[in-house]
Amino acid sequence: MTTVQGSAIGFQERAGIRRTMNAIRNYSLPILIALVFILASILVPQFLTFETIRAILLATSVTGIIAAGMTAITISGNLFSLGVTASVVLSGVVYIWVGSVSGNIFIAAIAAILVALAIGFAQGFIVGLGLNPVVVTLAAGAIIYGATAILTGGEVVAAQSRELGRFATFAIIGIPLPVFVLIAFTAVAWFLTERTTIGRNVHLLGHNKDTARNSGISFMGTTIWAFLIFSVGLGVAAVLQVSQTLQVQADNFPELTMNVVAAVLVGGTAVTGGDGSPVKSVIGALFIATITQIMVLVGVPQGTRYFVLGVVVVVLVITLHLLRKAGSR
């Protein structure tokens, strides 16, 4: 079949088509967001206000940070972590506890991130042995959820003082700190995955596991690194999330895992590994937050919002898949 096609269109023309398809795939989402912004600014009266933009950015910050970190796992060919929610809750509980005891939010934040790192290291190690990442992270999620619920007795853990919310309330020129953290973390994650040896190994491993291993790249080591990058983001996001709510309970944030996975997929990182970028995933998260916020403004009920979001995710995922197929032909 390919020979027939090959004779019909020349090699150079095919390369041209491939370039065009890849360009469309890389720039389609930013263009789409821009279009949605312009349309919403014209059609939805309250959209182009400082409050709305601020709300969108704040909603993007938590999912965006986790999605940027998870992109490292996806690029390394280890699909996703399906235990996001449980880990965020545990880190959040640690933040409130350490914060209440020490009275210092920085010590509390570091403790929360360290806990996330420990959990991530353990999962990265087990996945690095060669076990299926979906199963491992699902099981880890159940264990962490159970352990957190036992530790807290299933009760709400609330901050004693508003001091613990400083990370969320602190703002520079009216823009809250989480937005700056999102930008900074995305930059770090981008640098780590695109400009360092670790990042190159992550890409190569995701591209072709066997070849990477034969060239001396450690599957175990690289997988653990990917999980550590993810865990830093997870810990940071947990601190920001709990700073906003000032309380946390074992069964909070049930939709977080799927939102993060959806952001990574909509952003255009390939689940097969080897191709993607944390920046893309953050843009994916931004897109989802924008659509949701517009629907809230227009007064769409929750059920319909969920449905529309589902349609958007399915359509985008299919479109990206078809573009990738056309681009690699």
Add this chain to the structure above:
Amino acid sequence: MRSVSTWFARYALQLGVLVIVIVSMYALYPSFRVEASIERLIPLGVIAAGLAVTMIAGEFDLSIASMAALAGALTVVLSGLGLIVSVLIAITVCTLLGMLQGWAIAKLGINSLVFTVGTLVLIRGLTWLVCGGLAISIDDIAASDIFYGRLLFLSPLSATGLLILIGLGIFLSRTRWGRELYALGSSRPEAIAAGVRYPRGMVIAFGISAGCGAVGGALTSALSGSAAPNALESMLVAGIAAALVGGISIAGGRGTMVNVFLGFAIISVLSAGLAGMGAKAFVSQLFIGVLLLLIVLVEYLIARVGERGRRSRLRRLAGA
């Protein structure tokens, strides 16, 4: 005799775990009853069977819990037509949706994990729309009574569950279409080259998966007389845990309905036993997570030891 011993060898790990779980439950909690615990969680067993079919075919259906919730919502909304009729309609609609999903996955050649993350949200949204955003209940409370009768010694619920497991077991092991799912799961390019129709396999696998999810959801709603837009979300993790603890391979091509039954029995005895002892639901979550991780690790170690043995045998042959 030989076939009996190979049968036991095949399921030894899961049978061992099941015996340990049952014995420790009786030891810790003497008034424990195995039958009661299994019966209460039958919808979970059916959902695990659906997940197992897609795993055997080398795919993954993350949308199954949403499909179950949709079937539950449809059952309640349509209950004016008679409960059995509405259950059947709900199951039919969801099975057709599942077949459509399988067809789309095959035609697009897309990773099913990716596609079903999208449909997980989409079908959950559809459930919200069907429910009108609220928890809903059947007007005629007496309608669910027919599901509490007895057929010989089985409740209608366990009879349905058993029939589905046996039916799927026969379909997978004795029919051509069922065998083809194993072929697609274990070595897809070879299977396709040998003439297995990949699109048909996907339509069948995802149709069965959605159908099983729908049976689980519709029966749950028919028994409780209610449905909610955010119901049954935990069924996804519990169902995957049951299938994998039972010994279905996530890599595809391996596992039977006996595995599903054993996994379901282990999980349900464990969670029912813990609940009976007064432990909260999250404690059984912890145990299920640990068990899942342990079983996957043990299977991994067994596979590695087996691989090493095979290699040393080959080396000896090469040396001799």
